[in-house]
Amino acid sequence: MRLPHFEHLKPASLQECLAALAESGDEAGLMAGGTDLLCNMKFGVIKPRKVVSIGSIPELCQVSEDGDGNLQIGACATLSDLVQNPLLSASFPALHDAIKSVGSVHVRNMATIGGNICLAPRCWYYNQSQQWRRALTACHREGGIECHAIGGAQRCHAINSSDTAPVLMALDAQVCLRRKDGERWLPLRNFFRDDGNRHTVLEAGEMLTCIVIPKGSAKHRSLFIKVQLRRGLDFAIGSVGASLGGNGQGKEITLVMNSLCSAPLILAKAAQAIMEEGLNDAAIAKAATAARGELGTVTNLFTSAGYKRQIVEVLVKRALTELKTDVVARRKPH
Amino acid sequence: MKKIIALNVNGELREIAVNPWRTLVDALREDLRLTGTKRACGQGSCGVCTVIMDGKAILSCLTLAVECEGRSITTIEALGGPDGLHPLQQSFIDHGAVQCGFCTPGVIMTAKALLDGNPHPDEEEIKDALAGTYCRCTGHIKTVEAVRHVAQSDREAE
Numbered sequence: 310m311r312l313p314h315f316e317h318l319k320p321a322s323l324q325e326c327l328a329a330l331a332e333s334g335d336e337a338g339l340m341a342g343g344t345d346l347l348c349n350m351k352f353g354v355i356k357p358r359k360v361v362s363i364g365s366i367p368e369l370c371q372v373s374e375d376g377d378g379n380l381q382i383g384a385c386a387t388l389s390d391l392v393q394n395p396l397l398s399a400s401f402p403a404l405h406d407a408i409k410s411v412g413s414v415h416v417r418n419m420a421t422i423g424g425n426i427c428l429a430p431r432c433w434y435y436n437q438s439q440q441w442r443r444a445l446t447a448c449h450r451e452g453g454i455e456c457h458a459i460g461g462a463q464r465c466h467a468i469n470s471s472d473t474a475p476v477l478m479a480l481d482a483q484v485c486l487r488r489k490d491g492e493r494w495l496p497l498r499n500f501f502r503d504d505g506n507r508h509t510v511l512e513a514g515e516m517l518t519c520i521v522i523p524k525g526s527a528k529h530r531s532l533f534i535k536v537q538l539r540r541g542l543d544f545a546i547g548s549v550g551a552s553l554g555g556n557g558q559g560k561e562i563t564l565v566m567n568s569l570c571s572a573p574l575i576l577a578k579a580a581q582a583i584m585e586e587g588l589n590d591a592a593i594a595k596a597a598t599a600a601r602g603e604l605g606t607v608t609n610l611f612t613s614a615g616y617k618r619q620i621v622e623v624l625v626k627r628a629l630t631e632l633k634t635d636v637v638a639r640r641k642p643h
Numbered sequence: 644m645k646k647i648i649a650l651n652v653n654g655e656l657r658e659i660a661v662n663p664w665r666t667l668v669d670a671l672r673e674d675l676r677l678t679g680t681k682r683a684c685g686q687g688s689c690g691v692c693t694v695i696m697d698g699k700a701i702l703s704c705l706t707l708a709v710e711c712e713g714r715s716i717t718t719i720e721a722l723g724g725p726d727g728l729h730p731l732q733q734s735f736i737d738h739g740a741v742q743c744g745f746c747t748p749g750v751i752m753t754a755k756a757l758l759d760g761n762p763h764p765d766e767e768e769i770k771d772a773l774a775g776t777y778c779r780c781t782g783h784i785k786t787v788e789a790v791r792h793v794a795q796s797d798r799e800a801e
Contacts (some may be wrong), residue, residue, distance in 0.1 A: 310685040317646075317663030317709050340707075347666075347705045348686045362710060389699070394654025415753070418699040419706070472734070541774025542688055609727055
Protein backbone atom coordinates (compact mmCIF):
# COMPACT_ATOMS: atom_id res chain seq x y z
CA MET A 310 0.00 0.00 0.00
CA ARG A 311 1.35 3.36 -1.03
CA LEU A 312 0.48 6.74 0.35
CA PRO A 313 -1.44 9.14 -1.86
CA HIS A 314 0.32 12.40 -2.77
CA PHE A 315 0.09 15.34 -0.38
CA GLU A 316 1.84 18.52 0.69
CA HIS A 317 3.88 18.24 3.89
CA LEU A 318 3.91 21.13 6.36
CA LYS A 319 6.07 21.19 9.45
CA PRO A 320 5.29 24.25 11.58
CA ALA A 321 7.93 25.13 14.16
CA SER A 322 5.54 26.44 16.78
CA LEU A 323 1.93 26.07 17.86
CA GLN A 324 1.11 29.57 16.57
CA GLU A 325 2.49 28.69 13.15
CA CYS A 326 0.56 25.42 13.21
CA LEU A 327 -2.75 27.11 14.08
CA ALA A 328 -2.20 29.64 11.29
CA ALA A 329 -1.55 26.81 8.82
CA LEU A 330 -4.70 25.01 10.01
CA ALA A 331 -6.82 28.17 9.69
CA GLU A 332 -5.61 28.56 6.14
CA SER A 333 -6.10 24.93 5.13
CA GLY A 334 -9.44 24.18 6.80
CA ASP A 335 -10.74 20.74 5.83
CA GLU A 336 -7.82 20.09 3.50
CA ALA A 337 -5.40 19.49 6.37
CA GLY A 338 -4.74 16.29 8.25
CA LEU A 339 -2.89 16.56 11.56
CA MET A 340 -0.07 14.08 12.04
CA ALA A 341 1.58 13.50 15.41
CA GLY A 342 2.78 9.88 15.55
CA GLY A 343 1.30 9.00 12.18
CA THR A 344 0.21 5.51 13.23
CA ASP A 345 -3.47 6.26 12.69
CA LEU A 346 -3.41 8.97 10.02
CA LEU A 347 -0.94 7.37 7.60
CA CYS A 348 -2.61 4.01 7.92
CA ASN A 349 -6.00 5.52 7.07
CA MET A 350 -4.46 7.49 4.20
CA LYS A 351 -3.02 4.30 2.72
CA PHE A 352 -6.50 2.77 2.72
CA GLY A 353 -7.88 5.95 1.13
CA VAL A 354 -10.22 6.30 4.10
CA ILE A 355 -9.15 9.93 4.51
CA LYS A 356 -7.58 12.07 1.82
CA PRO A 357 -6.01 15.23 3.23
CA ARG A 358 -4.26 17.39 0.63
CA LYS A 359 -1.93 18.70 3.30
CA VAL A 360 -0.35 16.80 6.17
CA VAL A 361 0.56 19.07 9.06
CA SER A 362 3.26 17.50 11.19
CA ILE A 363 2.88 18.45 14.87
CA GLY A 364 4.82 15.67 16.63
CA SER A 365 7.88 17.78 17.37
CA ILE A 366 6.29 21.07 18.40
CA PRO A 367 7.85 21.48 21.87
CA GLU A 368 4.86 23.12 23.59
CA LEU A 369 2.65 20.17 22.63
CA CYS A 370 4.95 17.54 24.13
CA GLN A 371 5.19 18.77 27.72
CA VAL A 372 3.86 16.92 30.74
CA SER A 373 3.75 18.89 33.98
CA GLU A 374 1.76 19.79 37.06
CA ASP A 375 0.11 23.20 36.96
CA GLY A 376 0.06 25.61 39.91
CA ASP A 377 -2.96 23.86 41.45
CA GLY A 378 -1.44 20.38 41.19
CA ASN A 379 -3.52 19.29 38.19
CA LEU A 380 -1.71 17.11 35.66
CA GLN A 381 -1.30 18.77 32.25
CA ILE A 382 -0.45 16.50 29.35
CA GLY A 383 0.49 17.94 25.97
CA ALA A 384 -1.41 16.27 23.13
CA CYS A 385 1.81 15.16 21.42
CA ALA A 386 3.39 13.38 24.41
CA THR A 387 4.14 9.89 23.11
CA LEU A 388 2.54 6.92 24.81
CA SER A 389 5.99 5.47 25.62
CA ASP A 390 7.08 8.67 27.34
CA LEU A 391 3.85 8.71 29.34
CA VAL A 392 4.22 5.08 30.42
CA GLN A 393 7.61 5.98 31.89
CA ASN A 394 6.41 9.18 33.50
CA PRO A 395 6.36 8.84 37.32
CA LEU A 396 3.69 11.58 37.64
CA LEU A 397 1.34 9.28 35.80
CA SER A 398 2.06 5.89 37.31
CA ALA A 399 2.00 7.27 40.86
CA SER A 400 -1.26 9.21 40.65
CA PHE A 401 -3.21 7.65 37.79
CA PRO A 402 -2.39 3.93 37.56
CA ALA A 403 -5.51 3.25 35.47
CA LEU A 404 -4.32 5.69 32.80
CA HIS A 405 -0.88 4.09 32.93
CA ASP A 406 -2.47 0.66 32.36
CA ALA A 407 -4.64 1.94 29.51
CA ILE A 408 -1.68 3.54 27.74
CA LYS A 409 0.47 0.45 28.20
CA SER A 410 -2.25 -1.65 26.58
CA VAL A 411 -2.26 0.33 23.32
CA GLY A 412 -0.87 -1.42 20.22
CA SER A 413 2.71 -2.58 20.61
CA VAL A 414 5.98 -1.12 21.85
CA HIS A 415 6.59 0.18 18.32
CA VAL A 416 3.21 1.85 18.12
CA ARG A 417 3.58 3.36 21.60
CA ASN A 418 7.01 4.75 20.67
CA MET A 419 5.35 6.70 17.86
CA ALA A 420 1.72 7.29 18.85
CA THR A 421 0.63 10.18 21.06
CA ILE A 422 -2.09 10.62 23.66
CA GLY A 423 -3.83 13.30 21.58
CA GLY A 424 -3.81 10.93 18.64
CA ASN A 425 -5.26 8.14 20.74
CA ILE A 426 -8.08 10.39 21.96
CA CYS A 427 -8.85 11.54 18.42
CA LEU A 428 -8.40 8.03 16.95
CA ALA A 429 -10.53 7.68 13.83
CA PRO A 430 -13.47 5.30 14.36
CA ARG A 431 -13.26 2.01 12.50
CA CYS A 432 -15.74 -0.15 10.66
CA TRP A 433 -15.37 -3.65 9.19
CA TYR A 434 -16.81 -2.48 5.88
CA TYR A 435 -15.30 0.97 5.49
CA ASN A 436 -11.76 0.38 6.78
CA GLN A 437 -10.78 -1.71 3.79
CA SER A 438 -9.15 -0.98 0.45
CA GLN A 439 -10.76 1.41 -2.03
CA GLN A 440 -11.38 -1.50 -4.38
CA TRP A 441 -13.41 -3.25 -1.68
CA ARG A 442 -15.43 -0.12 -0.98
CA ARG A 443 -16.19 0.42 -4.67
CA ALA A 444 -18.01 -2.89 -4.77
CA LEU A 445 -21.04 -1.47 -2.97
CA THR A 446 -22.88 1.85 -2.97
CA ALA A 447 -21.54 4.78 -0.96
CA CYS A 448 -22.13 4.43 2.79
CA HIS A 449 -22.81 7.21 5.32
CA ARG A 450 -19.08 7.80 5.65
CA GLU A 451 -18.74 8.41 1.92
CA GLY A 452 -21.70 10.77 1.71
CA GLY A 453 -24.25 8.05 0.92
CA ILE A 454 -27.42 7.09 2.76
CA GLU A 455 -26.70 3.47 3.64
CA CYS A 456 -24.72 1.55 6.22
CA HIS A 457 -23.19 -1.71 5.01
CA ALA A 458 -22.07 -2.78 8.46
CA ILE A 459 -25.53 -2.57 10.03
CA GLY A 460 -28.39 -2.82 7.55
CA GLY A 461 -30.95 -0.03 7.85
CA ALA A 462 -28.83 2.13 10.16
CA GLN A 463 -29.56 5.83 9.79
CA ARG A 464 -26.07 6.96 10.65
CA CYS A 465 -22.48 5.72 10.60
CA HIS A 466 -21.82 3.16 13.32
CA ALA A 467 -18.02 2.99 13.08
CA ILE A 468 -16.45 2.12 16.41
CA ASN A 469 -14.33 4.33 18.66
CA SER A 470 -11.42 2.18 19.88
CA SER A 471 -9.49 4.68 22.00
CA ASP A 472 -8.16 3.07 25.19
CA THR A 473 -7.21 6.30 26.91
CA ALA A 474 -10.58 8.03 26.37
CA PRO A 475 -12.70 5.93 28.79
CA VAL A 476 -10.14 6.27 31.59
CA LEU A 477 -9.65 9.98 31.04
CA MET A 478 -13.41 10.46 31.05
CA ALA A 479 -13.72 8.49 34.29
CA LEU A 480 -10.98 10.71 35.76
CA ASP A 481 -12.94 13.84 34.73
CA ALA A 482 -10.28 15.11 32.34
CA GLN A 483 -10.69 18.42 30.53
CA VAL A 484 -9.35 19.11 27.06
CA CYS A 485 -8.16 22.32 25.46
CA LEU A 486 -9.14 22.93 21.84
CA ARG A 487 -7.23 25.71 20.11
CA ARG A 488 -7.76 27.55 16.86
CA LYS A 489 -6.00 30.55 15.39
CA ASP A 490 -8.25 33.11 17.07
CA GLY A 491 -9.00 31.47 20.38
CA GLU A 492 -9.40 28.44 22.55
CA ARG A 493 -12.10 26.57 24.42
CA TRP A 494 -11.97 24.13 27.31
CA LEU A 495 -14.45 21.34 27.72
CA PRO A 496 -14.80 18.13 29.70
CA LEU A 497 -13.59 15.18 27.62
CA ARG A 498 -17.02 13.61 28.05
CA ASN A 499 -18.44 16.43 25.89
CA PHE A 500 -15.74 16.04 23.24
CA PHE A 501 -17.13 12.99 21.47
CA ARG A 502 -20.17 12.73 19.20
CA ASP A 503 -22.02 9.44 18.85
CA ASP A 504 -21.58 9.41 15.07
CA GLY A 505 -18.88 7.44 13.28
CA ASN A 506 -18.82 9.97 10.47
CA ARG A 507 -17.94 12.95 12.63
CA HIS A 508 -16.89 11.60 15.98
CA THR A 509 -15.62 14.70 17.79
CA VAL A 510 -16.79 18.28 18.23
CA LEU A 511 -13.58 19.59 16.61
CA GLU A 512 -14.31 22.24 13.98
CA ALA A 513 -12.23 22.86 10.87
CA GLY A 514 -9.06 24.70 11.85
CA GLU A 515 -9.30 23.54 15.45
CA MET A 516 -7.04 21.06 17.24
CA LEU A 517 -6.72 19.34 20.61
CA THR A 518 -3.62 20.70 22.33
CA CYS A 519 -3.74 19.68 25.97
CA ILE A 520 -5.41 17.32 28.43
CA VAL A 521 -5.78 18.23 32.10
CA ILE A 522 -6.60 15.71 34.81
CA PRO A 523 -7.84 17.41 37.98
CA LYS A 524 -5.78 16.89 41.12
CA GLY A 525 -8.82 15.54 42.95
CA SER A 526 -9.05 12.53 40.63
CA ALA A 527 -5.71 11.24 41.92
CA LYS A 528 -7.48 10.36 45.18
CA HIS A 529 -10.02 8.21 43.35
CA ARG A 530 -9.57 4.49 42.98
CA SER A 531 -9.53 3.89 39.27
CA LEU A 532 -8.94 1.02 36.89
CA PHE A 533 -8.94 0.03 33.25
CA ILE A 534 -9.83 -3.39 31.83
CA LYS A 535 -9.76 -4.33 28.17
CA VAL A 536 -10.83 -7.41 26.23
CA GLN A 537 -8.80 -8.24 23.13
CA LEU A 538 -8.53 -11.23 20.83
CA ARG A 539 -4.72 -11.19 21.25
CA ARG A 540 -2.91 -9.43 24.07
CA GLY A 541 -0.68 -7.47 21.69
CA LEU A 542 -1.54 -5.12 18.84
CA ASP A 543 -5.26 -5.78 18.58
CA PHE A 544 -7.84 -3.11 19.14
CA ALA A 545 -10.15 -3.88 22.04
CA ILE A 546 -13.49 -5.57 21.56
CA GLY A 547 -14.61 -3.91 24.75
CA SER A 548 -12.95 -1.85 27.45
CA VAL A 549 -13.99 -0.17 30.66
CA GLY A 550 -12.53 2.74 32.59
CA ALA A 551 -13.88 3.15 36.13
CA SER A 552 -13.29 5.52 38.99
CA LEU A 553 -14.56 5.46 42.55
CA GLY A 554 -14.36 8.64 44.60
CA GLY A 555 -15.54 9.73 48.02
CA ASN A 556 -15.30 7.26 50.89
CA GLY A 557 -15.58 4.20 48.65
CA GLN A 558 -19.26 3.59 49.44
CA GLY A 559 -20.21 3.97 45.81
CA LYS A 560 -21.79 7.43 45.87
CA GLU A 561 -19.23 8.75 43.41
CA ILE A 562 -18.76 6.12 40.79
CA THR A 563 -18.16 6.52 37.08
CA LEU A 564 -18.12 3.69 34.54
CA VAL A 565 -17.15 4.37 30.93
CA MET A 566 -17.15 1.74 28.20
CA ASN A 567 -15.42 1.99 24.86
CA SER A 568 -14.67 0.03 21.67
CA LEU A 569 -18.35 -0.86 21.40
CA CYS A 570 -20.02 2.28 20.01
CA SER A 571 -19.10 5.38 18.02
CA ALA A 572 -18.37 7.31 21.22
CA PRO A 573 -17.19 6.24 24.67
CA LEU A 574 -20.31 5.42 26.65
CA ILE A 575 -20.95 6.54 30.22
CA LEU A 576 -22.99 3.81 31.93
CA ALA A 577 -25.45 5.92 33.88
CA LYS A 578 -27.91 3.18 34.88
CA ALA A 579 -25.20 0.81 36.10
CA ALA A 580 -23.65 3.60 38.15
CA GLN A 581 -27.11 4.50 39.48
CA ALA A 582 -27.55 0.98 40.89
CA ILE A 583 -24.31 1.31 42.86
CA MET A 584 -25.09 4.83 44.04
CA GLU A 585 -28.46 3.71 45.38
CA GLU A 586 -27.47 0.42 46.96
CA GLY A 587 -23.77 0.75 47.69
CA LEU A 588 -20.83 -1.27 46.46
CA ASN A 589 -21.99 -4.78 47.38
CA ASP A 590 -22.40 -8.03 45.47
CA ALA A 591 -26.15 -7.70 44.95
CA ALA A 592 -25.80 -4.16 43.58
CA ILE A 593 -22.88 -5.22 41.38
CA ALA A 594 -25.00 -7.96 39.80
CA LYS A 595 -27.81 -5.48 39.27
CA ALA A 596 -25.44 -2.91 37.74
CA ALA A 597 -23.94 -5.47 35.37
CA THR A 598 -27.38 -6.48 34.12
CA ALA A 599 -28.43 -2.84 33.74
CA ALA A 600 -25.30 -2.13 31.69
CA ARG A 601 -26.40 -4.60 28.98
CA GLY A 602 -29.38 -2.43 28.22
CA GLU A 603 -27.36 0.75 27.89
CA LEU A 604 -25.70 -0.25 24.62
CA GLY A 605 -27.37 0.93 21.46
CA THR A 606 -26.78 -0.66 18.06
CA VAL A 607 -23.57 -2.65 18.32
CA THR A 608 -23.04 -5.18 15.58
CA ASN A 609 -20.02 -3.57 13.91
CA LEU A 610 -16.56 -5.22 14.08
CA PHE A 611 -15.43 -8.62 15.37
CA THR A 612 -18.37 -10.10 17.26
CA SER A 613 -22.14 -10.29 17.48
CA ALA A 614 -24.38 -7.88 19.37
CA GLY A 615 -25.27 -10.57 21.91
CA TYR A 616 -21.60 -11.24 22.62
CA LYS A 617 -20.92 -7.53 23.03
CA ARG A 618 -23.69 -7.16 25.58
CA GLN A 619 -22.14 -10.09 27.41
CA ILE A 620 -18.74 -8.35 27.32
CA VAL A 621 -20.27 -5.24 28.89
CA GLU A 622 -21.90 -7.27 31.63
CA VAL A 623 -18.66 -9.13 32.39
CA LEU A 624 -16.48 -6.02 32.30
CA VAL A 625 -18.78 -4.06 34.58
CA LYS A 626 -18.90 -6.95 37.03
CA ARG A 627 -15.10 -7.34 36.98
CA ALA A 628 -14.45 -3.64 37.37
CA LEU A 629 -16.88 -3.18 40.27
CA THR A 630 -15.71 -6.34 42.02
CA GLU A 631 -12.11 -5.22 41.75
CA LEU A 632 -12.97 -1.78 43.14
CA LYS A 633 -14.91 -3.39 45.98
CA THR A 634 -12.03 -5.74 46.84
CA ASP A 635 -9.68 -2.79 46.83
CA VAL A 636 -11.92 -0.81 49.19
CA VAL A 637 -12.24 -3.76 51.58
CA ALA A 638 -8.47 -4.35 51.56
CA ARG A 639 -7.79 -0.73 52.44
CA ARG A 640 -10.32 -0.73 55.28
CA LYS A 641 -8.69 -3.66 57.07
CA PRO A 642 -6.59 -2.56 60.02
CA HIS A 643 -2.89 -3.12 59.46
CA MET B 644 8.02 18.53 -4.58
CA LYS B 645 11.07 16.59 -3.49
CA LYS B 646 12.93 17.68 -0.44
CA ILE B 647 16.56 16.94 0.33
CA ILE B 648 17.03 15.41 3.75
CA ALA B 649 20.13 14.36 5.63
CA LEU B 650 19.90 11.44 8.00
CA ASN B 651 22.37 9.30 9.84
CA VAL B 652 21.94 5.70 8.77
CA ASN B 653 24.06 3.09 10.54
CA GLY B 654 26.61 5.71 11.53
CA GLU B 655 26.93 7.21 8.07
CA LEU B 656 25.51 10.59 7.05
CA ARG B 657 23.32 10.10 3.97
CA GLU B 658 21.52 12.67 1.84
CA ILE B 659 18.50 11.78 -0.25
CA ALA B 660 15.82 13.65 -2.17
CA VAL B 661 12.37 12.39 -1.25
CA ASN B 662 8.76 13.21 -1.94
CA PRO B 663 6.66 13.97 1.18
CA TRP B 664 4.71 10.74 0.72
CA ARG B 665 7.82 8.56 0.72
CA THR B 666 7.83 6.30 3.78
CA LEU B 667 11.06 5.56 5.59
CA VAL B 668 10.97 1.89 4.61
CA ASP B 669 10.78 2.81 0.93
CA ALA B 670 13.55 5.39 1.29
CA LEU B 671 15.78 2.81 2.98
CA ARG B 672 15.07 0.06 0.49
CA GLU B 673 14.78 1.98 -2.75
CA ASP B 674 16.83 5.16 -2.31
CA LEU B 675 19.56 3.83 -0.03
CA ARG B 676 19.43 0.22 -1.27
CA LEU B 677 19.34 -1.12 2.28
CA THR B 678 17.01 -4.00 1.55
CA GLY B 679 17.52 -5.77 4.87
CA THR B 680 14.50 -3.93 6.24
CA LYS B 681 11.37 -5.54 4.82
CA ARG B 682 8.03 -4.06 3.92
CA ALA B 683 4.94 -6.14 4.65
CA CYS B 684 1.57 -5.08 6.02
CA GLY B 685 2.17 -1.35 5.65
CA GLN B 686 -0.28 -0.59 8.47
CA GLY B 687 1.69 -1.15 11.64
CA SER B 688 0.38 -4.56 12.56
CA CYS B 689 3.30 -6.87 11.78
CA GLY B 690 6.52 -5.18 12.93
CA VAL B 691 8.49 -6.51 9.96
CA CYS B 692 9.70 -3.01 8.96
CA THR B 693 11.06 -2.18 12.44
CA VAL B 694 14.19 -0.03 12.57
CA ILE B 695 15.73 1.79 15.53
CA MET B 696 15.38 5.56 15.41
CA ASP B 697 17.14 7.57 18.12
CA GLY B 698 17.26 4.48 20.32
CA LYS B 699 13.63 3.44 19.91
CA ALA B 700 12.05 0.68 17.84
CA ILE B 701 9.73 2.30 15.32
CA LEU B 702 7.71 1.19 12.31
CA SER B 703 9.37 2.49 9.16
CA CYS B 704 6.22 1.85 7.08
CA LEU B 705 4.29 4.46 9.09
CA THR B 706 7.11 7.00 9.28
CA LEU B 707 7.55 9.63 6.59
CA ALA B 708 11.13 9.94 5.32
CA VAL B 709 10.86 13.77 5.48
CA GLU B 710 10.24 13.45 9.21
CA CYS B 711 13.64 11.78 9.67
CA GLU B 712 15.78 14.82 8.88
CA GLY B 713 18.66 14.82 11.36
CA ARG B 714 17.57 11.57 12.98
CA SER B 715 19.82 8.63 13.65
CA ILE B 716 18.62 5.33 12.21
CA THR B 717 19.94 1.82 12.75
CA THR B 718 18.90 -0.99 10.42
CA ILE B 719 19.67 -4.71 10.41
CA GLU B 720 22.66 -4.04 8.11
CA ALA B 721 24.49 -2.48 11.07
CA LEU B 722 24.36 -5.64 13.13
CA GLY B 723 26.63 -8.07 11.34
CA GLY B 724 27.23 -10.09 8.21
CA PRO B 725 28.23 -13.69 7.50
CA ASP B 726 31.72 -13.06 8.90
CA GLY B 727 30.72 -11.71 12.23
CA LEU B 728 27.20 -12.19 13.51
CA HIS B 729 25.62 -10.13 16.27
CA PRO B 730 24.86 -12.28 19.35
CA LEU B 731 21.13 -11.89 18.65
CA GLN B 732 21.56 -13.14 15.09
CA GLN B 733 23.60 -16.13 16.29
CA SER B 734 21.06 -16.90 19.00
CA PHE B 735 18.20 -16.80 16.48
CA ILE B 736 20.06 -19.37 14.36
CA ASP B 737 20.92 -21.54 17.37
CA HIS B 738 17.34 -21.59 18.66
CA GLY B 739 15.67 -22.23 15.32
CA ALA B 740 13.97 -18.85 15.52
CA VAL B 741 14.47 -18.26 11.80
CA GLN B 742 12.57 -20.17 9.17
CA CYS B 743 11.64 -18.21 6.05
CA GLY B 744 13.46 -15.24 7.59
CA PHE B 745 11.20 -12.49 6.27
CA CYS B 746 10.17 -11.18 9.69
CA THR B 747 13.61 -11.75 11.24
CA PRO B 748 15.14 -8.30 10.61
CA GLY B 749 12.14 -6.68 12.30
CA VAL B 750 12.13 -9.09 15.23
CA ILE B 751 15.89 -8.72 15.78
CA MET B 752 15.77 -4.91 15.61
CA THR B 753 12.87 -4.98 18.10
CA ALA B 754 14.88 -7.24 20.40
CA LYS B 755 17.97 -5.05 20.00
CA ALA B 756 16.06 -1.92 20.98
CA LEU B 757 14.76 -3.79 24.04
CA LEU B 758 18.20 -5.04 25.11
CA ASP B 759 19.87 -1.68 24.47
CA GLY B 760 17.50 -0.06 26.96
CA ASN B 761 17.15 -3.01 29.32
CA PRO B 762 20.00 -5.58 29.04
CA HIS B 763 18.33 -8.14 31.31
CA PRO B 764 14.60 -8.17 30.61
CA ASP B 765 12.42 -10.83 32.20
CA GLU B 766 10.21 -13.11 30.15
CA GLU B 767 7.19 -10.76 30.39
CA GLU B 768 9.22 -7.79 29.19
CA ILE B 769 10.55 -9.80 26.24
CA LYS B 770 7.04 -10.93 25.33
CA ASP B 771 5.71 -7.39 25.68
CA ALA B 772 8.36 -6.05 23.30
CA LEU B 773 8.01 -8.86 20.77
CA ALA B 774 4.21 -8.64 20.84
CA GLY B 775 4.50 -6.04 18.09
CA THR B 776 6.12 -8.48 15.69
CA TYR B 777 4.48 -11.21 13.72
CA CYS B 778 6.09 -14.45 12.57
CA ARG B 779 3.98 -16.73 10.43
CA CYS B 780 6.23 -19.77 10.26
CA THR B 781 8.51 -20.60 13.13
CA GLY B 782 6.27 -19.23 15.86
CA HIS B 783 6.90 -16.97 18.78
CA ILE B 784 8.19 -19.35 21.45
CA LYS B 785 11.54 -19.72 19.72
CA THR B 786 12.03 -16.01 19.16
CA VAL B 787 11.37 -15.39 22.86
CA GLU B 788 13.85 -18.15 23.78
CA ALA B 789 16.47 -16.69 21.44
CA VAL B 790 16.19 -13.25 23.00
CA ARG B 791 16.15 -14.66 26.54
CA HIS B 792 19.33 -16.58 25.80
CA VAL B 793 21.16 -13.37 24.82
CA ALA B 794 19.81 -11.54 27.87
CA GLN B 795 21.01 -14.35 30.14
CA SER B 796 24.40 -14.99 28.53
CA ASP B 797 25.16 -11.27 28.87
CA ARG B 798 24.54 -11.60 32.55
CA GLU B 799 26.79 -14.65 32.86
CA ALA B 800 29.57 -12.80 31.02
CA GLU B 801 29.36 -10.03 33.62
